[in-house]
Amino acid sequence: MDLLGNLSLGFGAALSPANLLYCLIGALLGTLIGVLPGVGPIATIAMLLPITFKLSPLAALIMLAGIYYGAQYGGSTTAILVNMPGESSSVVTCLDGYQMARQGRAGPALAIAALGSFFAGCVATLIIALFAPVLAELALKFGPAEYFSLMVLGLLAAVVLASGSVLKAVGMVILGLLLGLVGTDVNSGMARFTFGLTDLSDGIGFVAVAMGLFGLTEIIINLEHPERQPQVTAKVSHLWPTKADFKAAWKPVLRGTALGSILGILPGGGALLASFSAYTLEKKIAKDPSRFGKGAIEGVAAPEAANNAGAQTSFIPLLTLGIPSNAVMALMVGAMMIQGVAPGPQVMTERPQLFWGVITSMWIGNLMLVILNLPLVGMWVKLLKVPYRLLYPAILMFCAIGVYSVSNNAFDVGMIALFGLLGLLFFKLGCEPAPLLLGFILGPFMEEYLRRALLLSRGDATVFLTRPISLGFLIASALLLLTIVAPAFRKLREEAFVED
Amino acid sequence: MRHRIRNSQDFWSGVMFMAFGGLAMFLARTYPMGTASRMGPGYFPTTLGGLLALIGLVVALRALRHPGEPVQRFFSAPMNLILGSVLGFALLLPFAGLIPSIVVLVVVSSLAGGSLRWKTVGIETALLCLVATALFVWGLGLPFSLFGPR
Amino acid sequence: MTPRMLAALIALVLGLGAAPALAQTYPTKPVRIIVPYPPGGGNDIVARALGQKLTESLGQNVLVENKPGGGTLIGAEAAAKAPPDGHTLFVGTIATMAINPSLYKEMPYHPVKDFAPIIHLVNYHMILVAHPDLPVKSVAELIAHAKANPGKLSYASFGSGSTPHLGTELLKTMTGIDMVHIPYKGGAPAIADLVGGQVPVMFIDTPPALTHIKAGKMRALAVSPAQRTALMPDLPTVGETVPGFGFTSWAGLYATAGTPAEVVAKLNGEINRILKLPDIHEQLSKLGADPVGGTPKNLAEWMAAETVKWAKVVKDSGAKLD
Numbered sequence: 001m002d003l004l005g006n007l008s009l010g011f012g013a014a015l016s017p018a019n020l021l022y023c024l025i026g027a028l029l030g031t032l033i034g035v036l037p038g039v040g041p042i043a044t045i046a047m048l049l050p051i052t053f054k055l056s057p058l059a060a061l062i063m064l065a066g067i068y069y070g071a072q073y074g075g076s077t078t079a080i081l082v083n084m085p086g087e088s089s090s091v092v093t094c095l096d097g098y099q100m101a102r103q104g105r106a107g108p109a110l111a112i113a114a115l116g117s118f119f120a121g122c123v124a125t126l127i128i129a130l131f132a133p134v135l136a137e138l139a140l141k142f143g144p145a146e147y148f149s150l151m152v153l154g155l156l157a158a159v160v161l162a163s164g165s166v167l168k169a170v171g172m173v174i175l176g177l178l179l180g181l182v183g184t185d186v187n188s189g190m191a192r193f194t195f196g197l198t199d200l201s202d203g204i205g206f207v208a209v210a211m212g213l214f215g216l217t218e219i220i221i222n223l224e225h226p227e228r229q230p231q232v233t234a235k236v237s238h239l240w241p242t243k244a245d246f247k248a249a250w251k252p253v254l255r256g257t258a259l260g261s262i263l264g265i266l267p268g269g270g271a272l273l274a275s276f277s278a279y280t281l282e283k284k285i286a287k288d289p290s291r292f293g294k295g296a297i298e299g300v301a302a303p304e305a306a307n308n309a310g311a312q313t314s315f316i317p318l319l320t321l322g323i324p325s326n327a328v329m330a331l332m333v334g335a336m337m338i339q340g341v342a343p344g345p346q347v348m349t350e351r352p353q354l355f356w357g358v359i360t361s362m363w364i365g366n367l368m369l370v371i372l373n374l375p376l377v378g379m380w381v382k383l384l385k386v387p388y389r390l391l392y393p394a395i396l397m398f399c400a401i402g403v404y405s406v407s408n409n410a411f412d413v414g415m416i417a418l419f420g421l422l423g424l425l426f427f428k429l430g431c432e433p434a435p436l437l438l439g440f441i442l443g444p445f446m447e448e449y450l451r452r453a454l455l456l457s458r459g460d461a462t463v464f465l466t467r468p469i470s471l472g473f474l475i476a477s478a479l480l481l482l483t484i485v486a487p488a489f490r491k492l493r494e495e496a497f498v499e500d
Numbered sequence: 501m502r503h504r505i506r507n508s509q510d511f512w513s514g515v516m517f518m519a520f521g522g523l524a525m526f527l528a529r530t531y532p533m534g535t536a537s538r539m540g541p542g543y544f545p546t547t548l549g550g551l552l553a554l555i556g557l558v559v560a561l562r563a564l565r566h567p568g569e570p571v572q573r574f575f576s577a578p579m580n581l582i583l584g585s586v587l588g589f590a591l592l593l594p595f596a597g598l599i600p601s602i603v604v605l606v607v608v609s610s611l612a613g614g615s616l617r618w619k620t621v622g623i624e625t626a627l628l629c630l631v632a633t634a635l636f637v638w639g640l641g642l643p644f645s646l647f648g649p650r
Numbered sequence: 651m652t653p654r655m656l657a658a659l660i661a662l663v664l665g666l667g668a669a670p671a672l673a674q675t676y677p678t679k680p681v682r683i684i685v686p687y688p689p690g691g692g693n694d695i696v697a698r699a700l701g702q703k704l705t706e707s708l709g710q711n712v713l714v715e716n717k718p719g720g721g722t723l724i725g726a727e728a729a730a731k732a733p734p735d736g737h738t739l740f741v742g743t744i745a746t747m748a749i750n751p752s753l754y755k756e757m758p759y760h761p762v763k764d765f766a767p768i769i770h771l772v773n774y775h776m777i778l779v780a781h782p783d784l785p786v787k788s789v790a791e792l793i794a795h796a797k798a799n800p801g802k803l804s805y806a807s808f809g810s811g812s813t814p815h816l817g818t819e820l821l822k823t824m825t826g827i828d829m830v831h832i833p834y835k836g837g838a839p840a841i842a843d844l845v846g847g848q849v850p851v852m853f854i855d856t857p858p859a860l861t862h863i864k865a866g867k868m869r870a871l872a873v874s875p876a877q878r879t880a881l882m883p884d885l886p887t888v889g890e891t892v893p894g895f896g897f898t899s900w901a902g903l904y905a906t907a908g909t910p911a912e913v914v915a916k917l918n919g920e921i922n923r924i925l926k927l928p929d930i931h932e933q934l935s936k937l938g939a940d941p942v943g944g945t946p947k948n949l950a951e952w953m954a955a956e957t958v959k960w961a962k963v964v965k966d967s968g969a970k971l972d
Contacts, residue, residue, distance in 0.1 A: 033640075046689030046716065047641050049698055053933070140846035165510070167559055171517045174552045178524050178545065184721065185541040186835050189753075189810030192541060193527055198727065198758060201720035216582065223578035223612050267842050322861050323842045330838060331690035337857055338695060340936050344861030389613035390624055393606045396582070397628050400589045400605060401598075405642050407688075408715050409724070413590035417583045424579060428572050429516060430509040447544045448835065455832055456804060456848065459537025643682055643715040 007129060010356030014364055019059055023361050026063035027368045030070020031376075034077070037084035037215065037395065038207050038402020041071040045331045049338065057339035058354050062361040064335055065315070068328050069121065069362065072311045073369050076113045076304055077380055080106060082395050084215040086402070088206055088272055088441050089307040092279045094214055095161070095434060096292060096299030102228075106381045107239035109300050112249050114373040115241075116301045117308035120257040121366035124312035127261050128319075128359050133348070135313075136320035139265045144453035145463045149473035150266070151446040154273045156480045157280040158438035163293040166484060169435045172426075176439025177446070179204060186448050187455070199411040208403050208412045209440060212419025213426070213433040215399055219392050220424055239378055241297070249301035252282050256302035260309030267317040267325035271310040276438055278306035284483065312362055319355060320345055508568035514560025521553030581612035597647040598637070602629050676736055676913045680711040683739045683903075684732075686725025686746060688718040692855065692937050693901050696772055697741050699933050700903075703924045721811065722746045723758055730759035734908035736917065740765065743901045744813055748956035752964040753811045761957070765904040767949035768914050769921045772939040774899040775881075776814065776874040777859040778888060782866065784850040789872045789891040792851065796827035803829045806840040806849040813899045814853040816960060817874060819967035824892050844868065855899075856881060856938025874898060881938065900942075900956075902949045914946055 013019065033039045045064050052060035072089065079090040080097035093113065100109040127135075142150075155173055162169035182193040183203030194200040222228050241249070256278040263270040263277065282302045283292045292299050317323045322344035324330040336343045341351060348355045383391075403412050426433055457463040464470050524545055534540025585608035592601040606625045610616060636642045681704070685697045697714045704712040717725035726746045732738035747761045759765075778789065786792045796803050807815035810833045822829060832849050834840035841858055843849050845867045853874060860881070862868040872888040873879050876896035889895045903921065905914060924930055925941040934941050 036635075039640075042689060043642065044640060046694070046714075049689070049695065053699070053702070140842070143843065143846060143848040165559075167555060167562075168510070168513055171513070171552060171555045171559065174548055174555065175517070175520055178520065178548050178552065181545055181548075186809065186833055187539075188532075188541045189721075189833075190531065190541040192531060192545060193524075198720040198723045201723070202718065216586065220576075220579050220582050220612075223582065224576050226614070267838070317842070321842075321845060321867075322858060323845065324838045327688060327690070330688075334690035334695050337936050338699075338933060340932075342857060342861040342864075344858075345865040345867070346861065389610070390620070392613070393609045393624065394628055396586065396609050397602055397605055397632060400586060401632060401636055401642075404593065405636070407719060408643065408717055409719070410590045410593045413593070414587055417586040417590070420583055420586065421579075425516070425574070428509070428574055429513040430569060431513055431516075450544075451539050452832060452834075454537055454539065455830065458801075458830075459535075461537065641713070643713050 003129060006352065006356045007360060009353060010358075010360035013058060013353045013357035014062065014361040019062055019357070019361065020364070022055070022059045022063040023066050023365050024368055026066020027070040027365050027372065030067040030072075031074040031369065031372065033067070034071035034074020034086065036074075036402055037078045037082070037086050037399045038211055039398075039405055040086060040207065040402075041067050042327050042331065043405050044071075045328060045335075049331070049335060052335050053338060057336070057341050057351075058357045060335055060339055061332065061354070061358050062365075064332055065358060065362060066365045068332075069308065069311050069365060070369060072308055073114065073117055073373055076117070076307075077110060077373075077376075080109045080113065080300070081380055081384065082215065082391075083218045084395065084399060085210045086207065088210070088437075089275045089303075089310070091210060091214070091434060091437050092161070092275045092303040093300060093307075095279070096294070096296050098218075099293065099295035100297065100300065101384065103295050105295065106384060107377055108241040108245050108297065110377045110380060111239075111241050111374060112245065112297055112301050113304040114370050114377070116249065116253040116256065116305040118366050118370040119253055120260060120305035120307075120309035121312055121369075122363060123257050124261050124264070124309040125359060125363040125366070127313060128316055128362075129356075132316050132320050133345075135265050135316050139267060139317055140321070141469060142266055143467070144449045144456060145467050145470045146473070147266075148446060148449035148453055149464055149470040149477070150270070150273070151442050151449060153473050153477045153480065154276065154442050155439065155446070156477050156484065157273075157277050158435040158442075159484055160280045160283055160480075161276065161434045161438065162432045163290065164430060164432060168431050172431055172433070172436040173439040176436035176441075177443035179209070179436070180440045180443025181447065183444075186444075187451050197411075199409060203444065204415060204440075205403070205406055205412045206441065207406050208415040209419050210437060211399050211403055212416040212421075213423040213437065215395065216416055216420030217423030217427055217433075219395065220420065221427060222388065222392070239381065245297050248297050252278075252298040252302035253305040255281060256305030257309045260306030261313050263306075264310030264313030264325075265316050267314075267323050271314045271325060272441055274306040274310035275303035278302040284480075308366075315358075315362075318343060319347060319358070322347075508563050509571050510563035510566075510568050511560050512571055514556045514558070514563060517556025517559060518553045519556075521549045521551070521556055524549030524552065578612040582609055585609035585612075595649050597649070598632065598644045599629050599646050602632055676916060677708055677710040679737055680713060681708070681737050681739060682713050682715045683741060684725050684729045685714055685716050685741045686718060686722035686743075687716065689714075689716050692774060692939060693741050693743060695937060696901065696934065696939060699930060700771070700921065700924060703927070703930065704920060707920055707924075721750065721754075721809075723750070723754070726750075727758040729904070730764035730906065732906045734766075734906040734910075736905050736909045736913035738906060739768070739917075740904045740906075741771070741901055742904045744899050744956065744960075745811075747902065747904075747953050749811060749813070749816065749960045749964070751957060752961040761953065762950075764907050766907050766909045766914055767946045767953065768903040768905055769918050769925075769946065770900065770902045770942040770944050770949040770952055771921070771925070772901055772934060772941055773875070774901075774937075774939050775856055775879045776817065776853040776897075776899060777856060777863075777882070777885070778851070778853050778871045778874065779844070779859055779863065779868040780871055781844060781847050781850045782869050783847055784869075786871070787869065789886075789888055792871060793825050793827055793891070796829055800828045801830065803827075803851065804832050804849050805829045806832050806834055806844055806852040808837050808840055809833050809835060811964075813897070816963050816967065817853050817897050818851075820897065820963045821888065821892065821895060823963070823966045824895055857936070860938075879940075881935070897959075900952075902953070918946055 075090045078084045079093040083098040085091040097109045159169045260274040263274045282298045314325045528545035531542030532540035533542045589601045589605040610621045701712040729740035875898045925943045
């Protein structure tokens, strides 16, 4: 493989002044919309589609890709500063990132997130350049059975996300799964749990749920307990990560990058799992897992790296097979078709300049983003010095407008209030929302894949065991289950002993 | 720790799980179940609802034996005001347009912050209306009507 | 009253009661085109291309507003309830205007009573494809294979009640073969599983079909409409093997019922002109879409015929949604 030749072809195309400019515009715009809670890249890319009619195909793709990964960088900023996850991937960043901000360590959290993302972006870009076609073939080996087993593993990982009672975490996962089932059943077309409302027939919007459970609940709690408000505790000790921070973070970044790169390739919801599973992995192998959820820097570094790596490698199915792995990628397909580039395996051979140009522009874009974001860290931290009573109405406004803009439906804004109420109930009962959210994301996938696998096998449940990849995931799930259950049992026995 | 009350967080968590599980099973009662090998739309919800109720039962029973943290007061003025302001925004937006909805959202939610300073709230409301219009309507070109229905 | 008669009646009523001054002043404020799908799909891109051209010629912003959800019911309902002044337009499709009425027990809008047809925008051809491992090279061989292995063959679709689902059901009833329906949530996951060899057969949209066929990941068996398509002139139609078979997916532009006929006529004229522009032609052909055009009455008649056709398919196949 002539990697160097390909890369230099790509750089030659991506480094033209015009393409550099579009890359910068995309990265800037992406950061901006990523920072606004609730406003995602989908609405923005859709808005820009007609403008791309006039650009060259390469410039259009470079700009749209820039918006996509720029939004990943920006999204973590809001998650860390105000506990608002605008994308499923930044939910986990809230857990420890926001705690770090409350301890006055927003600076190090933001800086590690940016640096970790940059490193992951570089590695993932290299992986795409080296292995894209091979990996795409691997992703095709995943049928419904494989995905179902992967989802089982993901749900067990959700239980590990919680720092309190295992049993309550399991309850929250199941509650999340049930909430995920609201809407039209894919297999039968039947409406479930919709109370006759058409607004619910496509399910509850993720952004509304996440904004309600995390953001709105946090605001209400902060107002009920003024002493918890961020500006009270935020003595900004130092802006940059210390040596100790770097030492703690570099291995999690490596592991997160690896996990994210692999899961990002899977088009059927794999990338969703990247940040969650990276967090779970760190917590499982940490010497002191109890630090997680209380401001552990590993809990920011690993998921952020995984998330960005996954965001990059999720381009692989698109570029090599023409199969979009999420809504943003589906928009990219639209943009490519407008340009007369049929996304698919032949892009690489027929339009090498385009293919390699997009890939190298990803690396350039990541470099721009890290240069752009590091100086911004100081500015974001200063934002926390705005008195809380002025800050929260602004957060609420951005959040409400953002959620509305996802599908231009005021009903979704009402759902934020409902989930704010539920989030408050969970808080007062000591139930953690993160496992619920993961259950909510994975629930519909899990049922869909399970039923599809059984439909295809005509009801033969052994497919999950006879297909090697699926079997591998199930074995891994069993092992993870063992590590969750064993300590709980030990505790139970000790408790029983004390009682007697 | 033996003196802690029995009506603990865990007990009520268990009750909540049982309630949600029961509700799910109740709502799913009319959905066709199918069989394990060819599941109908009712299979997953009913099974999960039952499982959730069961977990709720175990959590609640364990809480009766092991006293734990008490539940804090649930309703509060900030809660009502914040939730109300968001609901108000949602209800107003389709009829009144973006600007009146923002005014309601910002003013009502500001009431939750304790002592209200009308001047600062006024300035902030005006500023946010301007930012939202510039950013979302002019900048990103989102389809909003500033005043009135669309 | 048949839908066709009703549509004709409404077209007549619209033609009579209109203020002539309106056409000169319309549009007086920005116009929105509601698309009942998420951004990025074929209908969305068509609407955005159209919106851009209309912005240039009407002198007001014409914006696309995506209102996805509820099997297109949410967007259609919003458009049906908009003020009838031509400032809210709607991209109605085969799903919203012809299939949904026979699929859903309760509809929040009526395709004929609540909408004023403006123009038939485009037709999309679908291609019947098979995974290369399936030992069939034509529709005849597919039918023979399915008859030799009853119930063993599966086919994919974009969802229950989608055009590929009902199109395949039509094929099943017309040929008496048995295949198991595997519904997916949208086109992308279905195509991924077809390329991956999990499901062997499906009707898919032209653009993705062309690339995968070219790459040897899918085998083209036939095209869905009654006539062969210009994009793949060598590919036979399904109807050449199964006489009488044929369908296309389609989209039209609608206003709310009661919109002045002058406004409808102005838009119809503008869009007829736009659909003939070479750059629009080029963009549409990249999407695998054929521009149609014509009068509002053409669209009303087409709609009525389609409604009758799909009602029968839904009834025969037993597909039903709640």
